[in-house]
Amino acid sequence: MSTGKYISITTINYPTEGVKTIAKTKTDWTILAVADRKTPPDWDCQNVRLLSIEEQKAFDSNFAKECPLDHYAGKNIGYLNNARIMELLSDIRLSDDPNQIGSNMRICYERLVEAQIISQEELHLVDLWLKDIEEFNKNVEMVPAGNLI
Secondary structure (H helix, E strand, O other): OOOOOEEEEEEOOOOOHHHHHHHHHOOOOEEEEEEOOOOOOOOOEOOEEEEOHHHHHHOOOHHHHHOOOOOHHHHHHHHHOOHHHHHHHOOOOOOOOHHHHHHHHHHHHHHHHHOOOOOHHHHHHHHHHHHHHHHHHHOOOOOOHHHOO
16 A cells, blocks of 8 residues: 655666665555666566556656656656646646746645655755756756757
């Protein structure tokens, strides 16, 4: 039975000692390993559910359908597999507008704190991270993703 606590990883290797340790110690957590093309076909780890490429593509999520294979962002598909998180964040849209990215992320994390999925301390870390991104963006000329080609 899930407590609402989720860990999502991507992997191209067999379970590492780190993954095995987490799986043994976080038995009240749902742990998902999001597969990609390099993930061994016989990947298996007790207390970890492997989300196959086929399951990811069948998932009712625009992000899951558009997320490139073999990319670390695939771990977010694991989080979207949590119905509670999906419901909390369903009205938030991604954007490549640097002015909107930070505020959307902040809203996402605030909702996760309110739902007690992440801690207030984690929200503080997110604030520090967003501040770093804001400072970085001041010194970089941003090009909308659609204009890269």
